[in-house]
Amino acid sequence: MQAEIFAAMRQSILDGTADQAGDLARKALEQGIAPLDAIDQGFVPGMNQVGEMYAQHKMFLPDMLASAEAMKAAMIVLEPELKRQGGERPTAGTVVLGTAKGDIHEIGKTLVGTLLTAHGFQVHDLGVDVTGERFAAKAREVGADIVGVSALLTTTMGGQRSVIEVLSREGLRPKVKVIVGGAPVTRRWAEEIGADGYGKDALSAVTLVKSLVQK
């Protein structure tokens, strides 16, 4: 019986049907299934399979976004119950995200945030046109493991370097890893400015963040 509902949960994530995922989460609670079991045995395997299928070019970004939304719909139902029972889903890590100062492009960073959330990270999205000082303040406030800075323009990439400089100046660099991304950003640029990593796309950003928090 449980195997059946877990399979349906996985499928709802693969299909990217948020309504279905929410309904299944509620049904699981009604049936007395532990919220953490629903997450770990039902929904998370779906998200993992989505990642694999994306890597194989069998699923694409809109599919993956829909899956992440379905994951969110399930978590909205399950998390309060989890807390009520005195439990908590272990956080994979805390990430502060934003687009560099002077840059108002948010699609890349939002995509990364959505996927990180779906993979169990706590994400604080500061939006666009964010100064190094704001990144630093938020990182300190939430005890961030990772700060991610996006830039779409060649003219705003310098903002990524500034964020690293501010974090260093404020003594946060030993605790906080910095990752950078965006269309003009390259591995070489990441190395040049002293970032800890660079992701060429949203999914590789997730892999990168996972590997950095394990270090």
Next chain:
Amino acid sequence: MRPKLELLDRSLVDRILGEAFELLNSPGIKVGTPAVLEMLAAAGSRINDGVAHIPESLVRRALESVPREFFLYDRGGKPAVHYGGDDVHFDPGSSCLNILDPETQQPRPALSADLVRMVQVTEMLPQYAAQSTAMVCNDVPAGMGDWYRLLLILWYSDKPMVTGAFGVGTLRTMLELLAADSGGYEALRAKPRAVFDVCPSPPLNWSGFASQNMVELARAGVPAEIISMPLAGATAPVTLAGSIVQHAAESLGGIVIHQLAKPGAPVVWGGAPAIFDMSSGNTPMGAMETAMLDAGCAQVGKSLGLPTHAYLVASDARRIDAQAGLESASSAVLGALVGINMISGAGMLDFLACHSIEKLVIDAEAIAGAQRLLAGVEPRTEKLAVAMFAQTGFSGEFLKLKETRALFRKEQHFPSAVIDRSGDPNAPDLFTRTRQLVSDLLARYQRPPIPQEIEKALLAIARREATAAGLDHLPGLVLQGSEVPVS
């Protein structure tokens, strides 16, 4: 007959424009400059929280005052680029951060010397009607990046140019440089040498800088080229038709701002639309769908009788390979068939992140092919073939005919060494041949003579601005064999 390509039928063009008018009214366009919002309000737009709701009647009025054509002039004051009708011109892509190093064949940050070499090569290639401020020179402070590129072009070229400003303050420096080159602001207005790209931010947002930029250019009488960049599926509707609607709305919004600032000022219906790659999240400039967006957007502009621009002939390949060739050549042909007035993008690789002088030389051959195609099939003799057969009979000796000798230069384009027709099994590969060609072009290049008073005026502005930026030399600016000092 000149071959021509249209992707949209009349009813689809009408639907696109109809929906663009709807979007301009609701949700409207965001405008980041309070003074521009006031101007739009005074002209009859409803303003609400930084958003202008522009009625169709106001857009129609703006369209009435837009010039249907204009010219860019060379240094000698001769018209060199005709914006209007179906005339087609090409220029290199713009504002690239990296250059493909010809030795390592790897990207590295571009320097002033790289831009100088590109300007010199562009000057030598007739396929490029205009120069482009093609690279961001990493050896000058970012705050002077835009005007410095322009200065290097003015220093090394006679051709007109496609450029753009990074800020309002530096836009004024750029206009000052152009005025110095033309012999004053009135002379610049009368015979502009440059067109300025101005980019709204998708979706439907004319930022503070972009909207102010439009106003300044209109008032200076220097042509503005609107570069709307819908990203189909990401920052714009996923359908090509839907993205073309958004492009039209953003462009029309820009035209309203521009024409309100100065009715009759020259403006171009340009763009750099692209699809959003649903696998990588990249913006493939070499995709056929991207070229189709460009073609569709340009056709909408043409339906309004406006001068047009598009971003084509760029490739997403990271190096000079078959992908670079096929993406660039196919979009060059497509853009030419649509009759787009200015096609920017040649030389560019890696999603516009990397420029290559070698690719620019290769693309020149794709462009030459497209230009040959546009020249079409002409009946150059009274009898098409019969009179020649009357001379040769069955001998097949057409090579000897006087018609052959008289006409083969008109019928055939003779490609550079980019195209290998030697049949030599030991011929060097494409990159080696092209690198040699670049060296040959640079060796033959001669700096055009610039009147001394213009040189002095340009230098005075450059020295003033460079001093303010804390620079002690002017990289890439060479006079009588040595780099020009600031003081």
